[in-house]
Amino acid sequence: MSFADDLLEQAYHLAKLESDEPKQACLRRAVSTAYYALFHLLIDEAVGNWGIARQRSILARTFDHGKMKSICEDHVRYFYSSGQPESGAQLKNVAQTFVQLQEKRHTADYDNAFVWSRTNAVAAIDMAAGAFSDWGSIRAQEAAQDYLLQLFLPKIPRV
């Protein structure tokens, strides 16, 4: 299993750790881990295209969470403004889930006033799992590869 897959599995493990009254710490770590699972899935896919293997981990550190969010938001808006083409639905789901999970990650990590329920935490992880599944179906498509390039190089014009 890849690191991203391991993180997704770890997220479920944390969310379901206690049977009755889940600890907020477990639910928060579960949600945060679900975001990082999707984050690492996408950056691993992006840097995997780089031909020199030893440079990939260096490139992976250049990804910027905020800029990735911005690219994903643009992608979701573009999908809806272009008439919701069926061919783009799965990539839109990946992009929308990334934005959702990033916000949840911030809430989980920094907002101690927010009370997490197990349903909410598992729903977030399920969203990540859905994005994994969608990505697996489309990862070889040109649009998906263009999306990865934009995540990697957010300043380039929309491909």
Place this chain on the structure above:
Amino acid sequence: MAVQKQPQINAAVADVMHGLSPSVRYIRYDIGQDWSGQWAVFFRVLLSDDAARNRLRDIATSVVSLTSERLDLPSLGLFPYFDFRSESEQVNRPEPGWEPSLN
């Protein structure tokens, strides 16, 4: 901004609640800023216990997809975020923002 957008959001919420009842018991929302300072709409979706326990992934996916479709995101100018909770979780640990009478 919040007042201007409310009719569009209320219409979307009504559609989604109608389409996904009884799994979706009700939906509340607030307009605010996300972590990056962008304006957003934060939906709180209360699910039946059965839906939360047995169909969470499907129903959450449907809520996100259907609401996003109905909102007409490009014209709304707000990005939607979704939180979920089951009825029994709300009964056992009540949160004021999740009560049915706020909107």
